[in-house]
Amino acid sequence: MMPIWVALASTLTVLMTSFNGVPAKTxxxxxxxxxxxxxxxxxxxxxxxxxxxxxxxxxxxxxxxxxxxxxxxxxxxxxxxxxxxxxxxxxxxxxxxxxxxxxxxxxxxxxxxxxxxxxxxxxxxxxxxxxxxxxxxxxxxxxxxxxxxxxxxxxxxxxxxxxxxxxxxxxxxxxxxxxxxxxxxxxxxxxxxxxxxxxxxxxxxxxxxxxxxxxxxxxxxxxxxxxxPRFAIVNVILPLIIMSALNILVFLIPTECGERISFCLTVLLSIAVFLTLVGDNLPKNSNPMSLFSYYLVSVLVISVAITLAVICSLHVYHRSEKQQPGGAWRAIAMCLGCYCVRRPGSESADRTNRSDEIKFARPENASDRSSPGMHSMPYSSHTHRGVILYRPTHSYGTLPSDRPEDKPLQKKEMDDSDSSVLEITWADVSVALDKVFFLFLFLLLITDTICFLMIIYNNVSF
Known part of the structure; x- marks a missing residue:
């Protein structure tokens, strides 16, 4: 049953509406x-x-x-x-x-x-x-x-x-x-x-x-x-740039460890996977093409170039020592690294050549081995791997320059000493090539990345 106060309120509302002249909406x-x-x-x-x-x-x-x-x-x-x-x-x-x-x-x-x-x-x-x-x-x-x-x-x-x-x-x-x-x-x-x-x-x-x-x-x-763009920058662009920079560091890995090729191929496959992922998230049309796709292709080409450079460097490093490097290879190695590899015994030759004067000395037992009636003979002294060696430099009564038969021997010894000052090996050439490849490919990657970011950010198409 409806409460009395509700009925009274409804009746009062109808009466007021009628009194004001506004008809009721029923x-x-x-x-x-x-x-x-x-x-x-x-x-x-x-x-x-x-x-x-x-x-x-x-x-x-x-x-x-x-x-x-x-x-x-x-x-x-x-x-x-x-x-x-x-x-x-x-x-x-x-x-x-x-x-x-x-x-x-x-x-x-x-x-x-x-x-x-x-x-x-x-x-x-x-x-x-x-x-x-x-x-x-x-x-x-x-x-x-x-x-x-x-x-x-x-x-x-x-x-x-x-x-x-x-x-x-x-x-x-x-x-x-x-x-x-x-x-x-x-x-x-x-x-x-x-x-x-x-x-x-x-x-x-x-x-x-x-x-x-x-x-x-x-x-x-x-x-x-x-x-x-924050999601794409953090999840796509930055990892790609980091992997590209990591790929350049392959030239700092020692050749003897034997992990260069596997390192390059691993990074190369990672970049190829990124190329596939980005391609799946872009429309399948050729006009227009995303500039980021071109950048991915350029990074992939640089990675392939790094792999080929590493193969070339390893090939040079393991070349046979029977064939000595040519003049061009030697010039590259000397200009970039100034590598001076000594032959065994070259240190004694250097010390002999750098001495300001020839020292003459007689062995302690020289008198025991000398013939009776002979005067003591002058000897030249030099060291060979920490051992003092003595050998006669001239015969009794004459100086080295006074005996004609000793001059060819002295000239031969000087030629051998000069030829052993610098010796460039294929390993030295390989290290020099690593420097060349590292510098060139590093500058190429930096230039490629900066150009891409500037073009994309400024919305300037070529």
């Missing part, structure tokens, strides 16, 4: 209004009394969120509200006759509504309205229809400056069942509404615009998106 009035409006009404005909008149439908879009953006398949999904407003000349009434009711909600299946379609839909083109939708109609005949849906449209993706790229996608709406002489679309705003917009984690919404196309027969809602 369900009976709404039912009577709907029945009167539907008398002789057919949704098959346009909402104009004169069939030669054009039906103008005003429209605007309220973007809620970016549901998904698939760059590979070139499609984007928006969650949005599409607003349609038009004037139905057959749905007009006087609110005073129906208890002051000035607006009414009617199902789409009961009255005429503009059947809209998304022309750049990636799926099957279907009408956007559903029978369970409702239309708000006011007393002057103005109808407002809200269509909330997830709109999936195609989008031409331009990844030239990936990951600093900017994409422009659109939603194109047009009537599905009328021609340009029967119906036209008019955008109420020049911008997409962002009343309920929720930001996206991968894209920033930079700008929006609304244009009328095809002689006001189609409305295009444009959305400009800019990619957030």
């Amino acid at each position: 369900v009976t009035d709404a039912e009577r209004l709907f029945s009167d409006l539907m008398v002789g009404y057919s949704k098959m005909f346009r909402p104009v009394l004169n069939e030669s008149n054009l039906v103008v439908v005003s429209t605007w879009l309220d973007l809620i969120s970016i549901q998904d953006f698939n760059e590979v398949e070139e499609k984007i999904s928006f969650t949005a509200l599409l607003y349609l407003a038009w004037n139905d000349e057959r749905l007009v009434w006087d609110p005073k006759d129906y208890g002051g009711i000035d607006n009414l909600y009617i199902d789409v299946s009961k009255i005429w509504v503009p059947q809209m379609m998304l022309t750049n839909n990636v799926n099957k083109n279907e009408r956007l309205s559903e029978d369970w939708h409702t239309v708000r109609v006011n007393a002057s005949g103005v109808c407002v229809y809200y269509i909330a849906n997830v709109f999936t449209s195609s989008c031409n993706v331009d990844v030239t400056f990936y990951p600093w790229d900017t994409q422009t996608c659109s939603l194109d709406f047009m009537p599905a069942n009328y021609g340009i002489d029967k119906m036209s679309l008019y955008p109420l705003n020049h911008k997409v509404q962002l009343t309920y917009y929720s930001p996206n984690g991968a894209w920033d919404l930079m700008d929006t615009s609304v244009t009328s196309e095809a002689y006001s027969f189609m409305v295009r809602f444009n959305v400009v998106l800019e990619r957030k």
Whole structure:
């Protein structure tokens, strides 16, 4: 049983409404209004009394969120509200006759509504309205229809400056069942509404615009998106640059360890895997091509060049010592490393050549080995691996320069000493080549990376 105070409040409200001259809005009035409006009404005909008149439908879009953006398949999904407003000349009434009711909600299946379609839909083109939708109609005949849906449209993706790229996608709406002489679309705003917009984690919404196309027969809602590059920088670009720099360091690995080739091939395969991963995340088209793809190819070519350089260096390092390096190889090794490899015993020759004077000395037991009647003979002294050696430099009574037969021997010894000062081996040539390859490829990689980053960041295409 209804409480007494509730009944009293309801009665008081009705009395006050009647006293103020405002009629009460009851369900009976709404039912009577709907029945009167539907008398002789057919949704098959346009909402104009004169069939030669054009039906103008005003429209605007309220973007809620970016549901998904698939760059590979070139499609984007928006969650949005599409607003349609038009004037139905057959749905007009006087609110005073129906208890002051000035607006009414009617199902789409009961009255005429503009059947809209998304022309750049990636799926099957279907009408956007559903029978369970409702239309708000006011007393002057103005109808407002809200269509909330997830709109999936195609989008031409331009990844030239990936990951600093900017994409422009659109939603194109047009009537599905009328021609340009029967119906036209008019955008109420020049911008997409962002009343309920929720930001996206991968894209920033930079700008929006609304244009009328095809002689006001189609409305295009444009959305400009800019990619957030942090994810691609941290997960793709930085690892690639680090691996490329790591590949250059192969020339610092000693040749004797035997791990150079495996190291180069490992890094080369890693870069090839990165090339595959990036290619899977970009559209499969050739125009335009991403500049980042060209950079990946250039890094791959540099890695292949590093591998070939290491093979060449190892080949030179293990060449036979029977064939001595030529003049060009010796010049490269001397200019880059100044490697001076001594032959065994060359240290004694250097010490002999660097001495300022020839020291003459007699062994302690020289008198024991000398023949009777002979004077003591001068001896030359030099060391050989820490051992003091003595050998006669001239015969009794003469100086070395006084005996002609000793001059060829002295000349031969001087020639042997001069030829043993510097000896360039194939190992020295290999080390020198490592320096050349390291410097050249390092500068090439730095130049390639800097040029790529500058071109991408400044959005300058070649």
